[in-house]
Amino acid sequence: MSEPADLDALRRLMPPPADGGTRVDWDAVTASWGRPYPPDYQRFMEVYGAGAVQNYLSINKPEPKVPLSEAQRDGMVIETANAEADWETEDKAPELEGTSPMLINWGVDATADMLCWDASDNDPAKWPVVVYKRNGSLWSRYDCGMVEFLVRVLRADFPECPLGGLFLWGVGEAAFEKRGG
Numbered sequence: 001m002s003e004p005a006d007l008d009a010l011r012r013l014m015p016p017p018a019d020g021g022t023r024v025d026w027d028a029v030t031a032s033w034g035r036p037y038p039p040d041y042q043r044f045m046e047v048y049g050a051g052a053v054q055n056y057l058s059i060n061k062p063e064p065k066v067p068l069s070e071a072q073r074d075g076m077v078i079e080t081a082n083a084e085a086d087w088e089t090e091d092k093a094p095e096l097e098g099t100s101p102m103l104i105n106w107g108v109d110a111t112a113d114m115l116c117w118d119a120s121d122n123d124p125a126k127w128p129v130v131v132y133k134r135n136g137s138l139w140s141r142y143d144c145g146m147v148e149f150l151v152r153v154l155r156a157d158f159p160e161c162p163l164g165g166l167f168l169w170g171v172g173e174a175a176f177e178k179r180g181g
Contacts, residue, residue: 022049
């Protein structure tokens with residue numbers, strides 16, 4: 001799928017909130033992280049905003065990268081630091097063995113899974129999703145963007161559920177609740 005087709009598919013599966021998305025200063029976010037964010041995530045923020053899917057999967061609001069002491073509690077900066085720490089100590093699927101990705105966390109779920117991008121590529125449209133599935137203690141890579149990943153989870157279109165809980169797996173339709181701006 002392509003980014004517009006992915007977003008159209010997601011809109012059919014998960015209607016966006018009536019009050020629209022979240023305003024983001026993309027220039028500040030890009031400058032602080034040293035790279036722009038994927039176009040599908042930017043469109044997701046415009047259409048949906050930060051919030052939760054089925055009150056299970058929280059999608060982080062993009063925030064400028066700041067020192068941990070200044071970071072928002074449970075925000076993108078803190079969750080990225082958590083992901084980096086777990087990357088160092090936890091097992092990886094074979095395709096990730098020996099790699100050192102630049103992780104940026106975009107979501108967490110109620111079973112403590114962490115959803116990130118491997119932001120190593122200069123082209124953010126090529127960033128794959130990497131997931132730390134806590135109940136399997138394993139990092140895995142999914143060669144798709146964030147929006148396509150969500151569509152595929154809702155359609156059960158992976159060989160197995162990439163998340164620790166089955167709350168979104170193959171549900172077909174989901175509710176999105178916008179939170180915080």
